[in-house]
Amino acid sequence: MHAALQQTRGTIALEIPLPRRPPPTPVGLRAVPPPMNSPRHRQYTIQGLTLEGRTFRPSDWAERLAGAMSCFRPGGGGKAGIGAYIGYSPYCVPQVLDGVKCVLVSEALQGIEPMAWDFVMNFARDNHLRVAEVLPDAKAG
Numbered sequence: 001m002h003a004a005l006q007q008t009r010g011t012i013a014l015e016i017p018l019p020r021r022p023p024p025t026p027v028g029l030r031a032v033p034p035p036m037n038s039p040r041h042r043q044y045t046i047q048g049l050t051l052e053g054r055t056f057r058p059s060d061w062a063e064r065l066a067g068a069m070s071c072f073r074p075g076g077g078g079k080a081g082i083g084a085y086i087g088y089s090p091y092c093v094p095q096v097l098d099g100v101k102c103v104l105v106s107e108a109l110q111g112i113e114p115m116a117w118d119f120v121m122n123f124a125r126d127n128h129l130r131v132a133e134v135l136p137d138a139k140a141g
Contacts, residue, residue: 041111042106043104043106044134045103045131045132046065046103046130048100050129051128051129051130056127066089066093067088068119069088069089069092069109069119070089071089072092072112072116089109091108092104092105103120104134
């Protein structure tokens with residue numbers, strides 16, 4: 001028996017151009033969206049009341065939703081080690097307003113990750129939750 005010889009070149013020449021990757025962004029020079037309270041971004045409350053007037057369940061829905069969005073932060077959420085901590089994103093924060101559980105969502109989230117924005121807004125729509133824009137004078141108080 002004879003061993004097969006290895007060929008140094010394949011039998012089919014591939015001339016497929018490889019896509020060029022953009023150069024990596026230097027650390028510290030990432031585009032950071034304006035802060036949540038910027039006048040350019042509207043804020044909305046997703047209330048824990050359905051359009052039919054019932055209290056939305058489970059009772060920890062606001063914390064779960066905000067927890068799912070916790071990685072969307074100014075400068076990204078990819079911290080490790082001592083800089084890593086558990087907390088909510090400033091763009092999606094659970095609150096209690098007038099005794100009703102709510103999630104305060106900033107439109108800035110849409111600029112950071114449109115799919116995250118769609119997820120939050122579709123969650124509200126699919127569960128028939130009330131959504132209201134926070135008026136500028138209400139933000140100050």
